[in-house]
Amino acid sequence: MKDPRPCSIAATLAVVGEKYSLLVLREVSLGATRFDQLVRNTGAPRDVLTTRLKRLVDAGLLEKAEYSDRPRRYEYRPTRAGLELEPVLLTLMAWGDRHLQEGGFRPMVLEHACGHELVPQVVCRECGEQVEHEALTAHPQAPGWTVTGPAAA
Amino acid sequence: MKDPRPCSIAATLAVVGEKYSLLVLREVSLGATRFDQLVRNTGAPRDVLTTRLKRLVDAGLLEKAEYSDRPRRYEYRPTRAGLELEPVLLTLMAWGDRHLQEGGFRPMVLEHACGHELVPQVVCRECGEQVEHEALTAHPQAPGWTVTGPAAA
DNA sequence: TTGGAGAGTTGGAAAATCAAACTCACCGGG
DNA sequence: CCCGGTGAGTTTGATTTTCCAACTCTCCAA
Numbered sequence: 505m506k507d508p509r510p511c512s513i514a515a516t517l518a519v520v521g522e523k524y525s526l527l528v529l530r531e532v533s534l535g536a537t538r539f540d541q542l543v544r545n546t547g548a549p550r551d552v553l554t555t556r557l558k559r560l561v562d563a564g565l566l567e568k569a570e571y572s573d574r575p576r577r578y579e580y581r582p583t584r585a586g587l588e589l590e591p592v593l594l595t596l597m598a599w600g601d602r603h604l605q606e607g608g609f610r611p612m613v614l615e616h617a618c619g620h621e622l623v624p625q626v627v628c629r630e631c632g633e634q635v636e637h638e639a640l641t642a643h644p645q646a647p648g649w650t651v652t653g654p655a656a657a
Numbered sequence: 658m659k660d661p662r663p664c665s666i667a668a669t670l671a672v673v674g675e676k677y678s679l680l681v682l683r684e685v686s687l688g689a690t691r692f693d694q695l696v697r698n699t700g701a702p703r704d705v706l707t708t709r710l711k712r713l714v715d716a717g718l719l720e721k722a723e724y725s726d727r728p729r730r731y732e733y734r735p736t737r738a739g740l741e742l743e744p745v746l747l748t749l750m751a752w753g754d755r756h757l758q759e760g761g762f763r764p765m766v767l768e769h770a771c772g773h774e775l776v777p778q779v780v781c782r783e784c785g786e787q788v789e790h791e792a793l794t795a796h797p798q799a800p801g802w803t804v805t806g807p808a809a810a
Numbered sequence: 811t812t813g814g815a816g817a818g819t820t821g822g823a824a825a826a827t828c829a830a831a832c833t834c835a836c837c838g839g840g
Numbered sequence: 841c842c843c844g845g846t847g848a849g850t851t852t853g854a855t856t857t858t859c860c861a862a863c864t865c866t867c868c869a870a
Contacts, residue, residue, distance in 0.1 A: 508680070508698060508699050509764075510764040511680075511753075511765060512749070515757045516749045516756075520674075521679070523674065527661070531662075534805065535804055535805050536804070538817060539816070539818070540768045540817075545662045545806050549709060549858070549859050550817085550860090551818085551819075551820085554819080564720045574866085575867040576867090577815095588711055592752065594748075594788065596669045597669070599669050599742055599744075599745065600728060602741070604672070609667070609798070610798060611755055613795070614795055615794040615796060616781045616783065616786075617793075620781065622802055624782070624788060626778070627781075628775055628778075629775075629776040630769065630773035633770075635775065639771075641768040642767055643766045643768060644766060645766055646765075653689055653694050676826095703829095703849065704827085704828085705826085707848090726837050727835090728846090731848075780817095
């Protein structure tokens with residue numbers, strides 16, 4: 505009766521929820537894979553970046569690849585699992601574009617292979633409809649948990 | 658030449674990227690809107706929760722609503738803007754379900770109004786195709802920024 | 811031989827986190 | 841009238857993180 509709700513959101517955030525982690529993923533997805541690029545582009549202090557990179561490599565989201573021996577230098581490439589976090593980045597970006605950017609200015613525009621500017625949408629895989637809050641019903645699977653909290657303790 | 662990349666992902670994380678903020682959004686979206694529920698269900702220390710709630714209310718993602726005067730008690734309800742972060746929560750959950758939960762166990766199953774279990778997918782609004790990393794091209798709009806970093810400073 | 815790059819490490823101050831205890835207002839018995 | 845309990849925080853003091861600047865170490869190039 506002391507543990508928080510078991511949840512894949514929390515589990516995922518335990519891996520990528522620390523400050524700068526998702527910005528690192530953003531950069532490596534864009535192709536900025538080197539330490540000094542990550543420092544400049546994310547604004548992370550160098551020591552913090554070091555520990556974030558270690559964590560992301562350990563978690564299998566990045567891999568450290570030598571791109572030059574003599575001098576020995578490494579870059580950080582996203583793994584498939586790392587790239588699969590892109591939907592998270594896209595939905596975060598979409599929300600920020602809509603709610604935070606005044607004047608409709610978008611700091612980054614993404615072009616989809618279909619030829620259009622990408623406006624990401626989250627849909628139900630079965631019916632293809634855009635997912636609305638009102639159309640969802642949650643079913644907690646963990647024993648002792650209901651939608652609002654622990655069952656009558 | 659010292660600021661990090663201007664980006665809606667970073668802007669959004671500045672609002673909801675601190676520890677527990679997204680878990681609070683998860684809970685209020687589920688219907689657990691009261692202080693003690695949030696403490697139990699997220700695991701946040703009470704004082705931290707207080708500051709997170711203040712921030713989320715100030716940012717317009719939650720609203721504080723009196724549900725009883727005498728004794729005066731408040732709950733925190735998600736605003737429309739708050740609910741619009743659900744796509745982020747859904748994609749985080751999907752990633753965790755796929756990459757972190759052994760044995761395919763899902764701590765939470767969501768049912769869509771169409772009658773099926775929800776498997777969220779991110780698609781391009783124009784063509785409806787699922788978004789793949791390889792199908793994206795990024796176009797930074799901020800002056801001085803390229804896809805890998807600041808332009809030749 | 812001096813001067814960069816690039817990729818980190820180190821040191822110490824400042825800020826955030828944590829758990830537990832405490833407050834304050836009220837309610838409902840006994 | 842007193843007592844325990846609930847709900848929503850606030851306070852306290854110890855522990856962790858963060859932050860930033862400066863430093864290291866390896867190489868290459870002028």
